[in-house]
Amino acid sequence: MHMGESYKRNWEPRRGGRSVSDESSASYYNVPVIHKPHWKWLIIWYFFLGGISSASYVIAAIADIFGGREGDRIKRVGRYLSLAALIPSPLLLILDLGRPERFYLMLRIIKLRSPMSVGTWGLTIFGLFSALSGVIQAAHDGLFGWFKPLNRVLLALPSTTINGLGAVFGFFVGGYTGVLLGITAVPLWAKNALLLGPLFLSSALSSGAAAITLVLSLVRGTNHRAIARLERLDTVTLLAELGLILLAQANAGPVISRPIREGWLGNVFRWGVLGTGIIAPLTMQIRAILARKQPSRHAAMLSSALTLIGGFLLRYVMVTAGRVSADDPQSTFEFARKPPK
Amino acid sequence: MANATINLIDKTLVGSIGSRPGALGFLTDTTLCIGCKACEVACKQWNQLPMDDFGWTGHSYDNSTDLSATTWRQVAFVEQITNGDGRVHEMPPFQSNWLMLSDVCKHCVQAGCMQACPTGAIIRTELDTVVVQQDVCNGCGYCVPSCPYGVIDLSPTDFKAHKCTLCYDRSKEGLEPACAKSCPTDSIQFGPVEQLLERAKQRVAELHASGVQSAYIYGDRSIGGTGGIEGDNAFFILTAEPEVYNLPAFPVLPQNKTGAAFLSMFGAAIALSIAAVATLRGK
Ligand code: SF4
Numbered sequence: 001m002h003m004g005e006s007y008k009r010n011w012e013p014r015r016g017g018r019s020v021s022d023e024s025s026a027s028y029y030n031v032p033v034i035h036k037p038h039w040k041w042l043i044i045w046y047f048f049l050g051g052i053s054s055a056s057y058v059i060a061a062i063a064d065i066f067g068g069r070e071g072d073r074i075k076r077v078g079r080y081l082s083l084a085a086l087i088p089s090p091l092l093l094i095l096d097l098g099r100p101e102r103f104y105l106m107l108r109i110i111k112l113r114s115p116m117s118v119g120t121w122g123l124t125i126f127g128l129f130s131a132l133s134g135v136i137q138a139a140h141d142g143l144f145g146w147f148k149p150l151n152r153v154l155l156a157l158p159s160t161t162i163n164g165l166g167a168v169f170g171f172f173v174g175g176y177t178g179v180l181l182g183i184t185a186v187p188l189w190a191k192n193a194l195l196l197g198p199l200f201l202s203s204a205l206s207s208g209a210a211a212i213t214l215v216l217s218l219v220r221g222t223n224h225r226a227i228a229r230l231e232r233l234d235t236v237t238l239l240a241e242l243g244l245i246l247l248a249q250a251n252a253g254p255v256i257s258r259p260i261r262e263g264w265l266g267n268v269f270r271w272g273v274l275g276t277g278i279i280a281p282l283t284m285q286i287r288a289i290l291a292r293k294q295p296s297r298h299a300a301m302l303s304s305a306l307t308l309i310g311g312f313l314l315r316y317v318m319v320t321a322g323r324v325s326a327d328d329p330q331s332t333f334e335f336a337r338k339p340p341k
Numbered sequence: 342m343a344n345a346t347i348n349l350i351d352k353t354l355v356g357s358i359g360s361r362p363g364a365l366g367f368l369t370d371t372t373l374c375i376g377c378k379a380c381e382v383a384c385k386q387w388n389q390l391p392m393d394d395f396g397w398t399g400h401s402y403d404n405s406t407d408l409s410a411t412t413w414r415q416v417a418f419v420e421q422i423t424n425g426d427g428r429v430h431e432m433p434p435f436q437s438n439w440l441m442l443s444d445v446c447k448h449c450v451q452a453g454c455m456q457a458c459p460t461g462a463i464i465r466t467e468l469d470t471v472v473v474q475q476d477v478c479n480g481c482g483y484c485v486p487s488c489p490y491g492v493i494d495l496s497p498t499d500f501k502a503h504k505c506t507l508c509y510d511r512s513k514e515g516l517e518p519a520c521a522k523s524c525p526t527d528s529i530q531f532g533p534v535e536q537l538l539e540r541a542k543q544r545v546a547e548l549h550a551s552g553v554q555s556a557y558i559y560g561d562r563s564i565g566g567t568g569g570i571e572g573d574n575a576f577f578i579l580t581a582e583p584e585v586y587n588l589p590a591f592p593v594l595p596q597n598k599t600g601a602a603f604l605s606m607f608g609a610a611i612a613l614s615i616a617a618v619a620t621l622r623g624k
Contacts, residue, residue, distance in 0.1 A: 027584060027587050028406075028417055028419060028585075028586065028587035029398070029400055029401060029406060031406050031407050031587055032407070032491060033490075033491050033587050033588070033589055034486065034488065034489065034490070034491035034589075035485045035486065035488065035491045035492075035493070035494050036485070036486060037482055037483070037485055037486040038482045038485070038495060039482070058614070058617070059617065059621070062614065062617045062618055062621050063621050066618050066621060066622045066623070067621050067622065067623050068622075068623035068624040069623070069624065070623050071621065071623055074621065096481075097479050097480050097481050097500075098478075098479065098480015098481070098482065098495055098499075098500025098501055098502075099478070099479045099480045099500055099501060100479075102460075102477075102478075102479035102480075103479060105460040105461075105462070105477055105479050106459050106460055106479070106481070108460065108461065109459075109460065109461040111456070111458070111459065111461070112599075113456050113596045113599045114456060114457050114458065114459050114483070114596070114599075115599060115602075115603075116457060116459040116481060116483040117459035118603075120459055171607075171610040171613075171614070172606075172610075174610075175606040175607075175609065175610060176603075176606065178606070179599070179602040179603055179606055180483075182598065182602050183457070183487070183595045183596055183598060183599050183602060184457075184483075184486040184487050184595050185453060185486055185487060185488060185489040185491075185592070185593075185595050186486045190593075190595060190598075193595075193598040193601070193602045194598065194601055194602055194605040195605075196602075197602055197603070197605055197606030197609065198605060198606060198608070198609030201606060201609050201610060201613060202609065202613060205613055205617070225623070229620055229621050229622075229623065230620075230621075232620040233616065233617055233620040233621060236616045236620060237613065237616070240609075240612075240613065240616075322486075326486060329584075329587065332589055333584050333589065333590070335589075336489070336589035336590055336591045336592050336593070337590060337591065338349060338591060339349050339350065339351060339563075339564075339567055339568075339591045340567055340568040340569075340591060340593050
């Protein structure tokens with residue numbers, strides 16, 4: 001803490017403290033009341049990639065079961081994408097530890113009240129499912145023709161059932177990251193403890209749908225109907241995301257929501273997350289729907305790219321704004337101002 | 342204490358702390374603290390904690406300002422400056438415009454740090470204190486934002502979480518912790534929580550009788566140890582609002598909401614999967 005403009009005390013002449021509701025009064029030299037987490041880029045990237053991996057897997061499962069013939073293409077891309085996005089995830093998490101060589105100690109115990117503990121287990125189980133489905137898909141695509149025994153085993157496995165079961169864990173991995181943030185003392189997160197899980201989950205699904213769309217529209221022989229369906233899923237999840245994010249901001253109130261309204265982060269939130277990442281792709285998709293047109297390949301590519309950028313920025317803003325809100329004593333005081341019922 | 346906060350307190354919970362019988366803790370009576378920082382030094386010495394950034398804060402006589410992985414006792418010098426003009430207009434006979442608070446880990450009855458810990462490194466000892474096992478901690482850092490008081494932190498040297506152990510190595514042998522031992526005014530008192538609580542109630546009554554109406558206990562179920570924390574084994578006697586000392590008035594245990602948060606996430610999962618089936622359906 002350094003002396004700066006931030007330090008201006010205006011205490012009442014008498015001892016006995018200031019009114020808690022007087023927002024202008026500073027705290028103890030603006031020293032943060034709580035300590036912020038150290039999480040930065042590694043965690044932001046994990047939140048983004050883990051979201052894509054889990055959502056692609058979920059989308060693959062649903063397309064496999066309900067999607068018919070076009071569902072097959074979605075399923076195929078979804079399974080590969082899930083595995084590809086999954087591989088860096090544990091590495092990012094382990095590198096973020098203070099003592100990476102001790103990562104396995106997370107797996108010596110399970111604590112149901114700790115989202116970090118439950119999440120580690122969920123990610124481990126989901127990782128096994130994602131890897132298995134990816135390999136099965138590869139076998140179906142003939143990539144294991146050189147190794148007959150393995151190929152035979154993989155082809156004999158019930159791929160739809162495995163994918164469907166794993167999708168339960170996929171949903172979990174897509175959303176628990178929001179719960180993880182919410183179950184802390186950080187005002188911006190804790191205030192929205194019940195909203196961050198659904199928010200991260202719908203954002204994961206929109207990113208997953210967008211990532212699959214992007215891949216599908218890049219490969220030759222684009223299937224318009226598959227892309228149109230994914231675009232519709234993208235629209236629904238983006239709408240959910242928009243609603244939840246505005247709800248979270250309102251729920252935080254004027255003091256606690258400051259980091260996502262003011263300064264650099266406020267701008268990234270407004271123009272990056274809301275504008276570029278949600279409103280822009282939504283406008284494109286809704287206009288196409290109103291005009292009863294199939295989205296063109298390039299339009300689909302653009303709107304999925306925007307959705308992906310928005311998904312990343314949402315995670316960047318939520319993690320960083322949480323750190324800012326933890327550093328703001330007034331935010332913590334506001335959060336702890338009334339006796340909980 | 343100003344009325345704003347005291348009016349919100351549930352009077353039936355004043356002076357109640359939910360710790361186990363025989364739990365050990367601290368009573369830190371800030372009305373006796375003279376700000377000598379002997380506790381800070383004694384803590385560093387006994388626990389062999391490295392020095393922090395060695396410099397001036399430039400805004401206070403207090404140069405350590407915050408608890409950290411290497412500062413487990415921290416004496417805040419809360420200077421009661423007058424209205425903007427920088428001049429003291431009135432010198433009260435008691436505490437002379439200075440509030441001193443030796444802050445420390447609260448050894449919460451239900452501890453946020455401990456419930457957050459995914460490795461089980463943070464444990465509750467047989468003395469009802471909360472301790473980080475250094476050979477298990479892997480530095481994930483989840484305990485850090487999970488402490489509602491901003492106590493525990495990751496060390497920049499060994500990257501693991503550290504905080505006050507209530508001098509486990511001393512207290513389990515019946516010795517008082519280094520800070521309490523060194524405190525020249527007995528502002529820091531160590532012992533069984535029930536005894537300390539009785540003493541604290543007496544002391545507050547004494548203070549009230551001698552005219553310090555603002556004295557109160559911080560860290561019971563009514564204020565400071567609220568929201569499922571069930572009170573603090575290390576509690577305080579304060580004479581101003583908690584915020585003045587940089588303490589939250591009504592903290593909550595973050596893990597209170599774990600179940601509800603997961604439920605709401607699964608609710609969203611069901612709604613979103615219906616949406617996904619509806620949009621991806623085909624023949
Ligand atoms: S005060 Fe913080 S660090 Fe100490 S036991 Fe409570 S939650 Fe843990």
